[in-house]
Amino acid sequence: MVANPSIAIDAMGGDDGPATMVAGAALALDRDPSLKFLLYGDETQVTAELDAHPRLKAAATLCHAEDAIAGTEKPSQAIRRAKTTSMGMAIGAVKDDRAHAALSAGNTGALMAMSKLALRTMSGIDRPALAALLPTLGDNDVVMLDLGANTECDAQNLVQFAVMGSAYARTVLELDKPRVKILNIGTEELKGTDELKEAAGMLREADYLPMQFGGFTEGDKLARGDVDVVVCDGFSGNIALKTAEGTARFVTDLLRRAFTSSLRSKAGFALSRPALHLLKVHLDPNNHNGAVFLGLNGLVVKSHGSANAKGVANAIRVAASMVRNDITQRITEDLDNFRAHAFSDETAE
Amino acid sequence: MVANPSIAIDAMGGDDGPATMVAGAALALDRDPSLKFLLYGDETQVTAELDAHPRLKAAATLCHAEDAIAGTEKPSQAIRRAKTTSMGMAIGAVKDDRAHAALSAGNTGALMAMSKLALRTMSGIDRPALAALLPTLGDNDVVMLDLGANTECDAQNLVQFAVMGSAYARTVLELDKPRVKILNIGTEELKGTDELKEAAGMLREADYLPMQFGGFTEGDKLARGDVDVVVCDGFSGNIALKTAEGTARFVTDLLRRAFTSSLRSKAGFALSRPALHLLKVHLDPNNHNGAVFLGLNGLVVKSHGSANAKGVANAIRVAASMVRNDITQRITEDLDNFRAHAFSDETAE
Structure with missing residues (x-):
């Protein structure tokens, strides 16, 4: 197990750039002093922020990057500027084994394209996927993937995502x-596309894998907490x-309207405020931050562009946890296992 | 314009069967005394319910149906029993011009299959679609289609849905x-599948149609009220x-937990109750009830299985409004217009 996970951070990404990224790294270091940081970004700007966080300043290595990827930049353009940008250099640190994982809150498409090009897809995986955590009514968040890396997928892709x-x-x-x-438009075995049915068939038979496959689920059941x-x-x-994001915002907007609609409801809101704060905490994206690109030869984590320091620190925690548990090795073992069984099934026939 | 829309009702469908369907029809008649009703179902059960609604009893024609479609029944089995079931007989009334529209709160798959077989797809439409209304922050609900009738669609299908x-x-x-x-995974023109991009291209050019086409939208923007x-x-x-349904329930469940978590928050809830009632009304599916199958030679409306009498009455209002405005004729005119333009474009090339 890696004792001191080293995280390469694109300090220029995200809505607030260095201020939030540096504050997030400082918070993560407070929570877990064993972490190491490589910070990529404009030296002057990042140094200015580091002055407010002497502990991080002592523990981190600052690497100057001339340039940064804009939020609106096309991935095809961004990949040409990998070597001079904070995002590209952070990914490069993972490629060159100078860091265990990279973190950026910048342009998702650019980060995905750069990561794929620099780190390449791991053996046994046809396509990497973007995974994230969503809140539920249950004991833990639910992992969902793919969230946009692959517009169309075949059964093999879906099995690999599982x-x-x-x-x-x-x-x-x-x-x-x-x-x-597997997400589908019904829970019956006959529902959905051929790809989904085929993937479900393969996973149903793969009972040696460290998972409990439960067939299909639907959009209205994601937050129930009965699937991981x-x-x-x-x-x-x-x-x-x-x-899901839009609907949660819609309902909380309606709630805000309701609470401000009369003096009486405003008083009720004031009284309920501590309890409603729990609702806010539960829905706050900062508490579920850290989408990851799975299936590459190296770890890359995407923080929400609008995440605050706490959100960035949570994304760093996710990255460190994947490093410590060597997720790439776990995926490799499960895939080897899957292929060994699939191969023995074929020869037995 | 049809002065007295006549609605054929599957009185046996829905979670509560005749009790809710008859009460819903009675409420719809109170609101709009010009409506006519044909009620299909078990004579004894339906008569018992009608006794509580003398006005509807006088205005409606009761037609005995020996049998009913179960909620779990496969569409392929259901279509063989069209002639003896309340659902099949209600659709048959539309086919035989004895009713202007059919309404059922029963098995959606069976209703869709039976309707398609009995009424056939209208000229110019390749595939019928299921459309429904969703609540928004704007002045009106948003219409969304297709909601499950067609797992895969080409550009032509999508244009017809528009x-x-x-x-x-x-x-x-x-x-x-x-x-x-058009729903997509980004708003830029280059995003999404070829089918979506092609459909957007065709709609962008069809500026003579009675709609304002605005390109792509995303899942988080559905409830904003800036699209119809x-x-x-x-x-x-x-x-x-x-x-969307699951997330709205998730947030309101969290809200309920928050309000019951302490005596103080319970008091706050009591004080805010009238305002929160507005939230409940806005989100209540009964106020947005009435999904419709568009693109058939006859109108079929699907009520939520769990709708109450008010929900059923709203679905009947939707059916009557489509009858009065002769929606089938409007679709035919728009399609003719679209094909005339497409044809003149081709000959001009």
């Missing part, structure tokens, strides 16, 4: 045998994730 | 030129609809 997602749930959520389901990993193609996953 | 959805928004939401967008019709394939639509 393997990667359960390795993620085992490390970050600390579950022994995560409960895995939800597998889907990147199109459906992106639609579901954004619809 | 035409049908805007005809629906013009009749039921009473909008002149509905704002139409959202077009998608049935798979994505079903995922988005159910995720």
